[in-house]
Amino acid sequence: MTEWAALAAKAARGAGAPPAQAQAFGRAAAQHLAQGRAAEDLARALGALPGGPILSLPPALIAAQVDAGTGLQTTLAAPDGPALAQSYVEGLPWRVTVLRAEGGTLCFALDTGTPAPRATPARLTPPPALVKRMEALAERTFVPETDASRQRGAGAGLTDSD
Amino acid sequence: MKDAATPGQMPLRPPGQVMRLARMGSMFPTRISFLRTLMRRLGAERAQVTCHRWQMCPEGFGHAVFRVDLGGHVYSLVAVSSDLPPEARTDRVIATAWDTAYVLYDGVPCEKEVARICAAAPLQEAARFTERDLVLSRANKSVRLFSHVTNSLRAGVQPDEALVRDIGYLMRTTAVYGNGKFGIADRACIDTRPGLEGPFMAEMLTVWLIRHFTHALAEHVGRGPLDRRIKRHLGIGNSTGLGMAPFLVTHPVLLNNWMMARETALARVRALPRLTVDEARRLHGLAQRAATHLAEWIVPDAAHQARIDALRRDWEQARAWLDPAHLRGDHPLDAAIRGTAQSSLDVQELMVALVIEPFGDLVDGLAECMADPFGPMVLPVQDAATLRRRIEAEFAWALDTDYERAEHARQFWYVSAAKQEPRLGDRFEEPGAERESPLDIARRIKALHGDLDAGDEPLPELLARVPDHALAVERVLMAARYPYAEIRDNLIAADCLPIDMLRCKLSFFGASKFDPKSDRWTRITLCQGAPLADELATRADDWWLPVYGG
Structure with missing residues (x-):
């Protein structure tokens, strides 16, 4: 995961998403930014937790893939708009052809016989406001330090020289 | 890959044997590290x-x-x-x-x-x-x-x-x-x-x-x-x-690919029906080198030194499988692996690393299969009943444990606010368990299994009903394509030793002279x-x- 994908995933986790959905959001968020799509889509999705597309898109994508497994085109329900849904779809490890994005649906063809290497986006520079928001949410996943965690949690002993 | 045709190979060692923490914590570097x-x-x-x-x-x-x-x-x-x-x-x-x-x-x-x-x-x-x-x-x-x-x-x-x-x-x-x-x-x-x-x-x-x-x-x-x-x-x-331990859990495809490459290398050399004189001489020399290396491996921790001492003694017996007389037989490297199967895990894994070493032409190309350029390539299943069957077939090791018992859930992994580094705490004595990192794969698999009925609830409906099961579902779906993706132990148990995860990963880096300072x-x-x-x-x-x- 890239730096920003990891941050987006932590932000989603901090905002209440379960771990797998948070990871999926992280990958989609990096793709979303790399494609120049609206950063507001990401902020809105984070704000919608514990509901919204971060929870609704993964099961919808599973349903769509089950359909596409037969080799047919498939339609993904995306009531929160197709842009973020497209970023999720483009993160799949197979060749994807997006056919139509309109209203609350995204129509695409999936070729599960052809692996697609992960996209390698140029370095991302997310809007500072989004970064700040994500960092604040990510902090909710961290555990404040205590004497016990400092002395024992990291596992370090007291032997520093040899 | 260097190879024009895929070399012959014996069956791979099964994940149930390979993917146990104790064995992973006995690994040595190999030529594909x-x-x-x-x-x-x-x-x-x-x-x-x-x-x-x-x-x-x-x-x-x-x-x-x-x-x-x-x-x-x-x-x-x-x-x-x-x-x-x-x-x-x-x-x-x-x-x-x-x-x-x-x-x-x-x-x-x-x-x-x-x-x-x-x-x-x-x-x-x-x-x-x-x-x-x-x-x-x-x-x-x-x-x-x-x-x-x-x-x-x-x-x-x-x-x-x-x-x-x-x-x-x-x-x-x-x-x-x-x-x-x-x-x-x-x-x-x-x-x-x-x-x-x-x-x-x-x-x-x-x-x-x-x-x-x-x-x-x-x-x-x-x-x-x-x-x-x-x-x-x-x-x-x-x-x-501890910083590098969770990596093996959060990168299951990479873990699978590393282990698969290593196990395939082993399976290829075990399939060699005969060795040349030069190959036998080289193996014999490596057995002696291993003995010298063990003699030079000295650590301050008494318990770990005792383990090294035991390995030295056991190796003196095990290395007989690499004597010229044994190496003249049929499938001599398979015989060496079988012959040491009852030895300590340290001996077994040392033998695995050694027998691979002389056979670069057979195994070096496998290093090209150790990256993960695609991410998990798995298709979802249709329904909960299929998922249930897969869990029972592939994850029986996770279902046997009662995670309600304190000793089976005592530890929790978390990320520290101070350094943003993974740490490990005691669930019953330290704060922060509500922010636990999801390394409790075994517990999650069992929870998922418990929520599946025998019917045919579609998978999307299951996840809409219980979103928290999504991680467990992912791991179950991965198992068919990535058999070595999962550490088959309870990583939140009181007796879980993170040092075993560290040694596994570090051996893939090529590390030697492990000198544990604690279990972490x-x-x-x-x-x-x-x-x-x-x-x-x-x-x-x-x-x-x-x-x-x-």
Whole structure:
């Protein structure tokens, strides 16, 4: 995961998403930014937790893939708009052809016989406001330090020289 | 792959045997460990390391830049050496200052870039880096050995060989950061470059260059050259804590690919029906080298030393399988693996690593299969009933445990606010369990299994009903395609030993001389016996389990 994908995933986790959905959001968020799509889509999705597309898109994508497994085109329900849904779809490890994005649906063809290497986006520079928001949410996943965690949690002993 | 046709192979050892923590914690480096692969690549390219800049005071404080060409790209190690007060020298993650700091730079840095790195690198996590910075690292001196080496050289003599043999490095790194941390380049920026496609290749290149720098620094401060044999034995130490343990759980495809490559290598050599005289001689020699290596492996911790002592004794018996008489038989390497199947895990895994070693033509191409360029390629199943069948077939090991019992759920993994590093706490005595990191795969699989009825509830409906099961569903779906993706143990049990995860991962790096300091952190040695920069053309690939003077 890239730096920003990891941050987006932590932000989603901090905002209440379960771990797998948070990871999926992280990958989609990096793709979303790399494609120049609206950063507001990401902020809105984070704000919608514990509901919204971060929870609704993964099961919808599973349903769509089950359909596409037969080799047919498939339609993904995306009531929160197709842009973020497209970023999720483009993160799949197979060749994807997006056919139509309109209203609350995204129509695409999936070729599960052809692996697609992960996209390698140029370095991302997310809007500072989004970064700040994500960092604040990510902090909710961290555990404040205590004497016990400092002395024992990291596992370090007291032997520093040899 | 080098191979035009796929070589024959025996059946792979099953995941239920391989993916247990105790066995993973007994692993040794092999010839497809990442450092070995990198050295072969550098050797094949006849890579040259040159000192581009050396601004160091007589006491060894200042900076240096070394450059190396690899795969048509130029990389530079920028090394910054600081005068660190003894009281500030600590390997612990809470450290804020180090003897030396490093950046692997993409290209050759100009004056301005060198100045930037010299200012930023000593700050490590507290600084912000750029996409030209590929890897960030720091290292502390082994005070005892560094002082001894430099004092000896100043006195016109070579250092004491016993001390060199026992410590084995002049400095030890306490972190090697890659992949986007603190603003450095994301791995995606370099993972298609020749020579850096494999896992952790940029990090391994950095470590090898740091070792080169430590030799140069000692010779500079000592004002004299080190004997080549001594330099070869001086690797680079590493101090590793819990930070790298969760990686194996959060990167299941990579874990699968690493293990699959190693197990496939083993299966290929076991399938060899006969050995040549030269192959048998080489195996016999390696068995002796392993015995010498074990004799030179001395650690302060009494319990771990006892384990090494036991391995030495057991190895004396096990190595008989590599005597010429045995190696003349049919399928002799399969016989060696079968013959040691009842020995300790340490003996078994040492034998696995050894029998692979002479057969580069058969196994080196497998190193190209150890990356994960695609991500998990799994298709969802239709319904809960199918999922249930898969769990019962592949995850029985996770279903047997009662996670309501305290000893089966005592530990929890978390990320510390102070350092944003993984740590491990006691669920019943420390705060923070509500922010637990999801490494409790076994417990999640059992919870999922418990929520599945025998009917045909579609998977999307199941996940809409219980979103928290999504991670467990992912792992179950992966199992069919990635059989070695899962550590088949309860990682939150009171008796879970993270050190086993560390050793597994570090063995893939190519580490040796494991020196555990607790069940959560260890010192190791990297690059010991590895070719020096001017030896790449002549001895790039014969340093498995290095021995002093070898």
